[in-house]
Amino acid sequence: MVGFPLPAITGFNSVQANLPATVENKGFEVEVSSTNLRTKTFSWETFFNLTIPKNELISYPGIEQSSYANVYKVGHPLSISLLYQYEGVDPETGLYTVADVNDDTSLDYNDRIAIQNMGRQFYGGISNNLSYKKFSLQFLMDFTKQKGYFDLFEYGDLGNQASVDFIELEESGDYQRISQSYEASEAFSNVLFSNLPIVDASYVRLRSLSFAYDFPSSFMVPIGLSDAKIFLNGQNLYTITKFKGLDPEEPNGGRYFAGLRTITGGIQIQF
Amino acid sequence: MKAILKKTAVFILLLGITSCEDYLELDAPKEKIESSTLFQNDETAHSALVGLYNQLASVNFSGGGPSSLTVLNALSGDLLMPIYTRNQEYMQFEQRELLPLNFRNENLWTSAYNIIYITNALLEGIEGSDNLSEKVRDKIQGEASFIRAFTYFYLVNLYGDVPLILTTDYRENSLAERVPQEEVYQQILTDLETAISILSPDYSNGDRTVVNQNTAVAMMARVQLYLENWNDAELYSSQIIDQAVTYELLEDLNSVFLANSREAIWQISPKARGFSLTNTQEGGLFIIHPLYYFLAQFKLTPSFIDSFTTEDRRLSDWIGFHENTSFYFPFKYKIQNSTEDATEFSMVLRLAEQYLIRAEARARQNDLAGAISDLDKIRERAGLMTISQAHPEIGQEEVLQIIFEERKKELFTEWGHRWLDLNRTDKAGDIFVENWESTDVFYPIPENERLKNPNLTQNEGY
Structure with missing residues (x-):
């Protein structure tokens, strides 16, 4: 039972529903404890634990026709983000570019193919x-x-910036320059949904x-x-x-x- | 050991007898009413209808607030501009360069469909109930049909093809596809016809805030104009204009936007929001306070101010000027902040628009004398020289051009008229030379909606 997201055209944001999804959680855990030294006056004990979790969406019949189509992918963990593929700063325009995967000149969730756990x-x-x-x-x-996700990412945004960011903007060519143009603000807003941050x-x-x-x-x-x-x-x-x-x-x-x-x-x- | 086995057996037996169904069936919470009981008597059914009006006064789309259609379309229509250019979400509307992620665009879409949902729930509710009196049933059916048509009119004009949701079943609706604009318009016409045929022409509670037959006729006139059915547009608008007992153009421009003004065909009362504040949201947002001017978000664009001649009374009465900042602002609503009884209602439909609709419909049918006579009603009231005096010999194109200009000056910052006019007449491209693309006539479908509904396509150009 989860709050299943609904598009607003239904009149609601979500509905409590059971999903036909199968999710597998497995993992590997180790715990080690050792007494390294024990003398009359001195003792040293060490405890160590390690967990390697694995979570996977095994199957979800009909996911393509559900509101999770662009959120989860079968065969991947539930903790993924679907992102644009960042392609660097365009040397001509100086703007961030992300991959328009299906070449339809418009960027939307169909282009968010970079799966990031x-x-x-x-x-x-x-x-x-x-x-x-x-x-x-x-x-x-x-x-x-x-x-x-580097939430404070603001290199090239039109607005106040942290002084350390300014220094980095001056010195490195890795980021977009601050600009008032519409294209710049569009590029910046796209890059926030890419794997750059x-x-x-x-x-x-x-x-x-x-x-x-x-x-x-x-x-x-x-x-x-x-x-x-x-x-x-x-x-x-x-x-x-x-x-x-x-x-x-x-x-x-x-x-x-x-x-x-x-x-x-x-x-x-x-x- | 045996004892344990016995106990286990009894336990398993018990499990078999009871099923969890009984535990999960709870009574409805006391403060809530199920929709099945809601429509079992006139009183509760009517209160659900009142809820629709309350929602209209509150939600983004229709409330007149910061994400309202009135504000966002006035930005796109070159009437209004944000004072602070760092406000990216507003700037995108003003530059007509919207990103699909713009949250104000999403607010607009989401709240419009919220209204649609309520109308559908009301229409389904009366359908499934046989305990309602004919009077209440007709009232709900007529008013809800009207508001659904009204909302779809804006959706189809803002977004083009849109999902046509007519039920409340979320399983079906969550995957709804966009349907062609013609189909949406067909539904709008059907709903308006329903409203016209069953509603009474009276304002049932005395306030002009309740939808009645005339409201639907006035809207029908507008829809026919948009569909370029000139003759029908003329007929419907005449039906309103001819009711001189109920509707008149007020000589005093400062009284036009008062509560229940005789020019009003339909208004939304700010009281329906249920707050102690009784000013209209438009008044609260647009008026630039003499001292607290830094709280203001918007000013009127210089090009709009320049389009007025100095004798135009709409410039002096409906536009305010803030001395310190030299900003002009819409001043149709005079009250910025009040907790007294509401004296201004938010105007949705008014008589002046009907005159302009008929003028345009007549001009299109080459009845220029008729068109000029309607146009002069508006010009005369604004203190301008009438066309019949100044240029009685002008041709059709010029008359249409003057009507187009008068619509801008008369109806500015009211329900998106300017933005919709620019697009339906294909004039946007002439006026916004800089970075205008023909695809800008429609706003983008909000990205988050497309994320949740894989069948929702994006508009061209986004």
Whole structure:
């Protein structure tokens, strides 16, 4: 049961319906944990997990005569985007060009043949626990390999632009110049639906790190405490990514982000 | 072990007895009415009809707001221009270079078909019910048929061939193909004839906001003009003009657009939107406030202002001027913002258009004296020298040219007249020399609609 999209000529935007589609979800998952070192004073454990998901539309009888005809393709995941094939900046006009596949001089969904999987190719995480005497250190890193849509793409748009984009526009010939002409705004609006703004949005993120020190009992007993601990926790501390959008965790456009960097510290005392 | 088996067996047995059907059948929510009960008595059926009028006042297509036909066609028709050129969606209309992705074009299309859906639901509803009084049934059938014809008239003029949806079955309609314009016009004529034959000529609640027989006759005159059936256009427009008891050209231009003005044949009341604001959306959008002028979106084009002669009272009464910015704006509606009782209604059909229809129909039939007499009614009221005084000897072509100009000056920023006139007379190419292509007469079919309906083809040139 999904909200099946309807063209507005029916009077509605969507209808709740069962679809005749068969979708297969399979995947490969690994989890490894190892104790790398264990001595009296020092221990080091590592946990690792990896998932390679696979989602595929196996069959959909009558998809060509449905409102999903230009959204899903049999044999591909549900997370695809259908895009124009970007063909570079026209050296004569200086405008972006995309492929008019059927040569009918008009660009529409029939020309959107570049199938781009926007789903995650694989993802996972590594977590390490280290302890040395009364010190302990834990950290978790996760990683995802995926493509993303660069929502802030505005090279050549008629309007305000980020200053970094201006510098890039000046220095590189890869982008269309800003122009008031109708052709330029048409070319720009087409390129937004091409595979040009599709970029690598893979990332490795230091998700959490915590550091703690347990005070020794020899120190506490004289001052009447039973247990004391001092700790420092951090979340979303560092991200390695080539993605220039706001957050690689939100790779499909949208101007929001998932995790703020958070650092907390504290002392825990028990009497 | 045995016990477990027994329990399992009982459980399986239970599964066999009950089916989920009983669980899924819920009563209708209390605040909603099913369409089958809606048409079981006069009162609820009539309230559904009122809902259609409320929708007309609210949706983009007919509401007079930022994505309304009135605004978008005035941009394309070289009457109105956006003050801020960075507003790409408006600029595309003004430059007549629309992209299929333009969301205002999509709003227009979507909301027009929303109106069509409601009329179809009403017509189907009375069809399937035998508990309605004849009076209510006729009223619904006539008014809904009229509004469906009215909406298709604009769809066929804006987009050419369009899907002709006459039922509410989404399974069928979601794949509907475009049908030739002639077929759409045939349906428009059928619906208008229905409305004319069963509606009464009175305004049932006293307001000129309810469709009646005259509304349908006036629309019929226009449709016949567009179909170039000159004789019929003349006959139908005469039917309206002859009713001097009900309709007259008001001497005072500033009273023409008042609620229930005697020039009005059909108006849409802003009250039907159901908000506390009672100004027309046109007034709210067009008027440039003396202080908050930076909120204004549109101004009239210099070429349109220049086409008036200084003695033309329409220039002084229907066009406003903002001192600081030197912008001209449409000032047919005088109220920009009000929560008092509504004193202005949004004009859809009025008597002046009927005079211009008859003038054109007569001129086409070479009845130049008749044409000039109708044309002079409009010119006289505008404070202009009449043609019969100034140029009594002019020929057919010149009369038609003057009618074409008068239509622009009389009917500007009302329901797309200028844009439709340019296209039906093939004059757009003469007037918009720069980057005009013959395919620009039609707007593109919205891309998102084509995405969802694989049978919907695109217009040439997009």
